[in-house]
Amino acid sequence: MATATDRLDTTRNTTPAALPGTWALGLRRGSLELRQFFRQRDQAIFTFAFPIVFLFLFASIFSNDVEGAGITASQLYVPSMIAAGIMSTSFQSLGISIAIERDNKQLRRLRGTPMPPASYFLGKVWLVLVTGLLETVALLAVGVLFYGIELPTGAVDWLTFGWIFVLGLTGCALLGIAISSLPKTGQSASSVVVLPFLVLQFISGVYIAVGTIPDWLLNIGALFPLKWMCQGLRGVFLPETAAVLEQAGGWEYGRIALVLGAWCIGGLVLCLLTFRWKSRRDG
Amino acid sequence: MREAAEAHASTGDLAVDVTGLRKRYGTVTAVQDLDLRIGRGEVFGILGPNGAGKSTTVEILQGHRDRDGGEVTVLGADPATGSRRWRSRIGIVWQDESAPAELTVRETVRHFATYYPAPRDPDEVIRLVGLGEKATSRVKGLSGGQRRRLDVALGVIGGPELLLLDEPTTGFDPAARRQFWELIRALADEGTTIVLTTHYLDEAEALADRLAVIATGRVVAEGTPSGLRAEYDAAATVAWTERDGSPRTERTTTPTRTVAELTRRFDGEIPGLLISRPTLEDVYLRLIGQEAV
Numbered sequence: 001m002a003t004a005t006d007r008l009d010t011t012r013n014t015t016p017a018a019l020p021g022t023w024a025l026g027l028r029r030g031s032l033e034l035r036q037f038f039r040q041r042d043q044a045i046f047t048f049a050f051p052i053v054f055l056f057l058f059a060s061i062f063s064n065d066v067e068g069a070g071i072t073a074s075q076l077y078v079p080s081m082i083a084a085g086i087m088s089t090s091f092q093s094l095g096i097s098i099a100i101e102r103d104n105k106q107l108r109r110l111r112g113t114p115m116p117p118a119s120y121f122l123g124k125v126w127l128v129l130v131t132g133l134l135e136t137v138a139l140l141a142v143g144v145l146f147y148g149i150e151l152p153t154g155a156v157d158w159l160t161f162g163w164i165f166v167l168g169l170t171g172c173a174l175l176g177i178a179i180s181s182l183p184k185t186g187q188s189a190s191s192v193v194v195l196p197f198l199v200l201q202f203i204s205g206v207y208i209a210v211g212t213i214p215d216w217l218l219n220i221g222a223l224f225p226l227k228w229m230c231q232g233l234r235g236v237f238l239p240e241t242a243a244v245l246e247q248a249g250g251w252e253y254g255r256i257a258l259v260l261g262a263w264c265i266g267g268l269v270l271c272l273l274t275f276r277w278k279s280r281r282d283g
Numbered sequence: 284m285r286e287a288a289e290a291h292a293s294t295g296d297l298a299v300d301v302t303g304l305r306k307r308y309g310t311v312t313a314v315q316d317l318d319l320r321i322g323r324g325e326v327f328g329i330l331g332p333n334g335a336g337k338s339t340t341v342e343i344l345q346g347h348r349d350r351d352g353g354e355v356t357v358l359g360a361d362p363a364t365g366s367r368r369w370r371s372r373i374g375i376v377w378q379d380e381s382a383p384a385e386l387t388v389r390e391t392v393r394h395f396a397t398y399y400p401a402p403r404d405p406d407e408v409i410r411l412v413g414l415g416e417k418a419t420s421r422v423k424g425l426s427g428g429q430r431r432r433l434d435v436a437l438g439v440i441g442g443p444e445l446l447l448l449d450e451p452t453t454g455f456d457p458a459a460r461r462q463f464w465e466l467i468r469a470l471a472d473e474g475t476t477i478v479l480t481t482h483y484l485d486e487a488e489a490l491a492d493r494l495a496v497i498a499t500g501r502v503v504a505e506g507t508p509s510g511l512r513a514e515y516d517a518a519a520t521v522a523w524t525e526r527d528g529s530p531r532t533e534r535t536t537t538p539t540r541t542v543a544e545l546t547r548r549f550d551g552e553i554p555g556l557l558i559s560r561p562t563l564e565d566v567y568l569r570l571i572g573q574e575a576v
């Protein structure tokens with residue numbers, strides 16, 4: 001068979017054109033993903049609006065001063081909601097959208113082309129980076145304008161924000177890609193993805209202050225990235241005095257980096273082991 | 284084309300070479316001991332009833348399904364371990380794939396072109412499949428038939444040497460099917476090897492240089508459409524009307540002789556004379572064991 005192939009290549013093309021690069025195709029896929037995302041206008045609006053509306057609700061309902069922490073309850077909600085917003089644009093939106101793409105066989109079609117799988121995932125990364133950043137900016141703007149959050153001035157705080165954002169977003173995105181294999185159909189995807197996300201929001205200190213949650217629930221939440229993203233972002237955007245409200249009485253940046261980093265690696269392994277290009281019905 | 288295929292077969296220059304293919308789903312055997320040899324440049328039809336193993340076979344050729352046994356070579360490589368380079372030489376047209384709904388036809392075709400090392404011109408491909416006037420429409424606004432044309436466009440955008448189509452015209456109206464056939468012929472004229480499954484006999488007859496009839500996971504007959512007819516049902520049916528008005532039919536392998544006798548008997552024009560050869564459908568039904576009674 002080798003001779004047949006060789007002959008064909010030489011008659012068609014003396015030197016076969018090079019295959020397009022994985023990185024360049026990842027960029028193209030990213031721009032395509034963003035174009036699709038923003039063209040589904042109602043979906044885009046509601047994805048962004050969801051955490052903003054929740055921040056507004058919680059921060060308006062609970063606005064008393066928190067004793068001994070030097071902040072209001074509203075301020076406590078801002079960084080936590082930013083963390084939840086990052087998880088919603090990565091974990092929730094990827095978990096649902098990939099399940100739908102798998103179910104309506106867009107994924108199988110892609111697998112039939114010479115596009116490298118890594119380009120597909122890179123495209124998703126660009127999508128969640130851009131949407132996650134926009135969500136963060138929007139929530140932060142609400143926090144600054146309405147609830148008296150002060151933006152950090154030091155480079156160190158922004159650097160801390162940077163790595164928490166990137167590690168948290170990546171870990172949640174990988175978890176989202178992994179959970180997308182769980183729903184059997186595209187229709188069931190949002191129920192399957194939203195429930196664990198909602199539970200995590202309750203036990204990770206997003207909706208309910210850490211001090212009010214029983215330890216055993218907090219410890220379950222601590223196995224996942226959201227709790228650590230919330231904690232880290234509170235460290236960035238709240239004054240030092242608020243650290244007393246944390247489970248450990250401090251921001252624990254080292255442990256945050258460790259857990260989020262572990263989720264990035266673990267999530268990647270999970271994706272590589274479980275990712276399917278076809279739905280289970282297609283075998 | 285048939286001679287070409289046989290010549291290819293003898294030199295080993297095959298686009299598809301399958302020997303003893305086997306595939307089971309649990310306890311159900313989908314394909315057993317299936318052999319296929321398809322030469323470069325051929326239009327090859329795989330014909331069979333639902334559940335005969337057509338789609339399974341094509342999915343294995345595409346590299347989308349693993350097999351339980353047998354040798355499979357497609358464009359010189361095993362599809363199970365097909366490289367990116369190998370994928371770039373193959374085009375796939377599925378029957379139920381969807382494309383991103385929010386993109387326009389042109390955006391979609393242009394984007395898929397970027398996956399390939401030497402793609403065809405996207406606008407030319409859009410015209411080729413007859414979507415020229417829909418180029419700036421969003422995919423979600425296309426009709427079913429137009430979506431299938433987009434499927435074909437995405438299947439051929441990479442300039443494939445081999446195009447695999449799984450029941451490409453299911454759900455087409457008759458006019459759309461004719462247009463689709465023209466498209467397949469145009470691609471075949473360019474030298475693309477085409478393998479298509481279908482359960483429409485007229486489609487197989489109109490398009491395929493050769494075809495294989497598959498039933499219960501095996502090839503039960505293989506050849507040109509006319510060759511199959513000749514081989515499996517040589518008898519013609521001669522029908523006429525007797526002087527008393529009663530209809531008569533006679534199955535014979537020598538219809539000319541029958542007509543000559545009738546001409547003598549009627550001394551001229553034979554009332555209601557009709558000579559028919561078996562259709563591919565008659566042969567097909569006989570082959571898959573569901574002969575019409």
